[in-house]
Every structure is written in C-alpha cells, then in structure tokens.
Amino acid sequence: MEISEVRVRLIPNRNSADRLRAFCSVTLDGDFVIRDLKVIDGANGIFVAMPSRKLADRCPRCHAKNHLRAKFCNECGAKLNRERVRKDAEGRPKSTPTWPPDQQPMPRADREGRQDGLRAGA
Secondary structure, three states, X not given: OOEEEEEEEEOOOOXXXXXXXXXXXXXXXXXXXXXXEEEEEEOOEEEEEOOOOOOEEEOOOOOOEEEOOOOEOOOOOOEOOHHXXXXXXXXXXXXXXXXXXXXXXXXXXXXXXXXXXXXXXX
C-alpha cells in the first residue's frame, strides 16, 4: 500500500491545556480514505488516534459539524432545528452522511474490486 495523500487541518487558538493539535485525512493508493484522524499531544509525545463515530450533522448557516443532540451550533451559535434529526424505526437518532464534496464514499463495485485485489496480493 502507498500513502497517496495526507491533509492536515491545524487547530487554531490552542490553549496550553488543550491536547488536540490537528485533524488529518490519509488517502491510501488513491482509493481508500481515512478521515478525521486526531493528532494528539500525549504524555509520551505526539500520537494519532482513530476517528470516533459520533452522530453529527451540519449547521445550515455555517456548515460546521454538530452533535445531533445539540440545540445550538458550536461555531456560529445559531439555534438548530430539533426536527432536523432523522430517526430510525426504534426512535434513535440517525446521522446524515457528512462527506466533503471531494471525498465521497467509494461505490460498492469499486470497493469490492479493491478488496479482491488486496486479498489476491496477500
């Protein structure tokens, strides 16, 4: 596997107590993208943490990510509509995919072909 692209977004206005340094996305072989990796300043140096699967959607005003239970936007402070949350059959919140325009999910046929190629090479 080859790392074909790395994108880093530094966190501005850090406090001395804030351990989160940046978010990054890594593209492998031009096909597989790992988004929202966290770069954290730990006790033994800097390390990378895998992304968490927190349910989120975007603010209609500033397009920042917000938790589905949030009443106000974390970035612009706009009041968020409580009806924006989709629910599954059991009444639990369901997330709307928030893929950036240049990093859309891979179609199933392409993904399966990629997996078959990786298995054949192993």
